[in-house]
Amino acid sequence: MAGTRAFSWTLANSILVICLSAFVSKLLLQAVVGWYLRRRTTSRKITILARVKLEEAQYQLSASQSHKSDDGEWEKVEKHTAGSAKNGGEADDEWEGIIGFFHPFCNAGGGGERVLWAAIKATQKRWPKAVCCVYTGDREAGKDKILERVQNRFNIELHPPTVVFLYLSTRHYVLSSTWPRFTLLGQSLGSIVLAFDAFSLLVPDIFIDTMGYAFALAFSKFLFPKIPTGAYVHYPTISTDMLGSLDTSPALDKGLNAGTGKGLRGFLKKQYWHLFANLYSRVGGSVDIVMTNSSWTASHIRTLWGPVRTKRRKPYAVSVVFPPCAVDDIINAIPLNAESEAKREPTVLYIAQFRPEKNHALLLRSFARFLKSHSRLKERGEEPGLPKLVLIGSVRDASDATRVYELRLLAHELHLTPNHIMFITDASFPTILSHLAAASVGANCMWNEHFGIGVVEYQAAGLIPVVNDSGGPKMDIVIAWEGGETGFKASTEEGYAKGFAQVLGMDGEKRLEMRKRARGRAREFGEEEFEKRWIGEVGKLVDMVGEKK
Numbered sequence: 145m146a147g148t149r150a151f152s153w154t155l156a157n158s159i160l161v162i163c164l165s166a167f168v169s170k171l172l173l174q175a176v177v178g179w180y181l182r183r184r185t186t187s188r189k190i191t192i193l194a195r196v197k198l199e200e201a202q203y204q205l206s207a208s209q210s211h212k213s214d215d216g217e218w219e220k221v222e223k224h225t226a227g228s229a230k231n232g233g234e235a236d237d238e239w240e241g242i243i244g245f246f247h248p249f250c251n252a253g254g255g256g257e258r259v260l261w262a263a264i265k266a267t268q269k270r271w272p273k274a275v276c277c278v279y280t281g282d283r284e285a286g287k288d289k290i291l292e293r294v295q296n297r298f299n300i301e302l303h304p305p306t307v308v309f310l311y312l313s314t315r316h317y318v319l320s321s322t323w324p325r326f327t328l329l330g331q332s333l334g335s336i337v338l339a340f341d342a343f344s345l346l347v348p349d350i351f352i353d354t355m356g357y358a359f360a361l362a363f364s365k366f367l368f369p370k371i372p373t374g375a376y377v378h379y380p381t382i383s384t385d386m387l388g389s390l391d392t393s394p395a396l397d398k399g400l401n402a403g404t405g406k407g408l409r410g411f412l413k414k415q416y417w418h419l420f421a422n423l424y425s426r427v428g429g430s431v432d433i434v435m436t437n438s439s440w441t442a443s444h445i446r447t448l449w450g451p452v453r454t455k456r457r458k459p460y461a462v463s464v465v466f467p468p469c470a471v472d473d474i475i476n477a478i479p480l481n482a483e484s485e486a487k488r489e490p491t492v493l494y495i496a497q498f499r500p501e502k503n504h505a506l507l508l509r510s511f512a513r514f515l516k517s518h519s520r521l522k523e524r525g526e527e528p529g530l531p532k533l534v535l536i537g538s539v540r541d542a543s544d545a546t547r548v549y550e551l552r553l554l555a556h557e558l559h560l561t562p563n564h565i566m567f568i569t570d571a572s573f574p575t576i577l578s579h580l581a582a583a584s585v586g587a588n589c590m591w592n593e594h595f596g597i598g599v600v601e602y603q604a605a606g607l608i609p610v611v612n613d614s615g616g617p618k619m620d621i622v623i624a625w626e627g628g629e630t631g632f633k634a635s636t637e638e639g640y641a642k643g644f645a646q647v648l649g650m651d652g653e654k655r656l657e658m659r660k661r662a663r664g665r666a667r668e669f670g671e672e673e674f675e676k677r678w679i680g681e682v683g684k685l686v687d688m689v690g691e692k693k
């Protein structure tokens with residue numbers, strides 16, 4: 145008996161020692177690595193701040209008049225900032241810290257990048273002395289080239305002196321091609337490597353991820369517990385919908401993994417995804433401020449991250465900050481009346497990056513199916529002219545370029561000639577505007593699109609959207625407005641073809657009424673609303689910097 149008690153006592157002591165050793169080792173690792181990175185980047189931080197001051201002085205000396213028009217915009221934003229500081233006070237306009245924006249693909253030109261640049265613009269107007277540092281892997285593009293592309297692609301003009309780019313050398317670790325197996329886990333672990341790369345260049349005062357790398361934020365919190373972290377989540381890395389899609393038929397077009405949950409391999413994949421979801425929940429629970437781009441995303445993030453955030457007593461709830469859409473620019477540029485209606489062409493427009501999840505193939509097949517019925521519509525006099533499909537999107541890399549080539553081959557197989565279809569890559573904002581003004585239908589084919597900036601732009605331009613019956617377009621955008629519908633929803637080839645026929649075969653007067661309702665709905669997603677909400681959330685992070693000093 146005495147021997148048993150002694151053994152139990154020894155075992156308990158051993159476990160206690162192991163646990164304490166692990167805890168102490170974690171604290172030591174945290175302290176040593178964090179201290180090393182801060183010390184290593186101190187001189188670069190001093191250099192960056194000095195360079196920013198020099199560039200600011202040179203910029204002011206140039207007496208450029210182009211930024212004077214921003215004064216009015218500043219006043220509009222400032223009206224919404226009172227109360228962003230603690231106890232309802234006004235946040236410090238003179239705050240001079242460095243905000244690190246973790247966006248390794250900042251030059252991609254998609255909707256996520258519009259959010260990044262609009263966020264930086266809002267930050268510059270609210271905290272003009274803050275430095276916005278973008279961690280990017282676009283090593284081939286210099287600062288001037290990137291900012292010029294931002295202006296041309298999104299019509300967003302930034303204040304150059306306080307924008308700094310730091311170039312990452314390990315971006316390949318977050319590419320799906322680097323991880324042909326266990327891609328979700330591999331990319332997530334790769335984001336930790338990329339974050340270490342970022343912190344080796346500069347440790348910021350606030351760290352914000354705007355691409356969806358939750359593991360990078362958890363790594364930041366591990367190394368630098370006092371540095372506030374923020375996330376703008378476009379799309380949960382994994383969701384209950386994704387888990388459910390494993391058992392659905394691929395014919396339903398519910399994502400790239402639809403129908404892959406069958407058999408032993410499918411069972412193992414389910415277990416892997418469930419384990420990853422648990423890990424994703426834990427790292428997401430470490431983030432201080434969480435912004436999501438839609439009701440759909442917010443619902444999933446609250447389900448996944450909410451319990452852990454509650455356990456860790458995070459004071460701020462997950463919020464919805466709708467992405468900034470160029471609603472005013474589009475409305476001012478494109479009239480919506482009987483005269484403009486008469487000039488519109490029977491064109492279906494799809495604005496989306498050429499990525500697999502955007503499901504361009506579904507649109508091509510749907511449009512080919514619609515064309516088969518076009519001759520019958522024309523015979524009844526319901527559809528004048530030859531319908532055309534126009535695809536506009538940015539090409540990030542060689543894989544995207546290959547995808548465009550494969551889509552061209554598919555178009556050929558479907559007998560879609562150049563008279564039926566047009567591909568436009570890396571279009572400028574004026575080019576996009578011209579097509580928005582001329583087209584009649586705006587398409588969206590991605591299953592569970594997180595939000596759908598392109599859909600809002602369709603509505604602002606007066607296009608009638610035909611969108612996937614899921615995600616943000618279904619829940620937030622293409623909804624009943626002012627007593628009527630603002631578009632159509634579909635999930636199959638037949639559904640999309642029917643939607644195109646309904647729009648193009650609609651009575652002209654009724655079609656114009658629907659266009660006006662769609663534009664009215666789009667006004668709810670303007671840039672001013674985004675700025676107000678963004679500043680309110682980032683203001684909390686600025687407050688935390690002061691509290692943790």
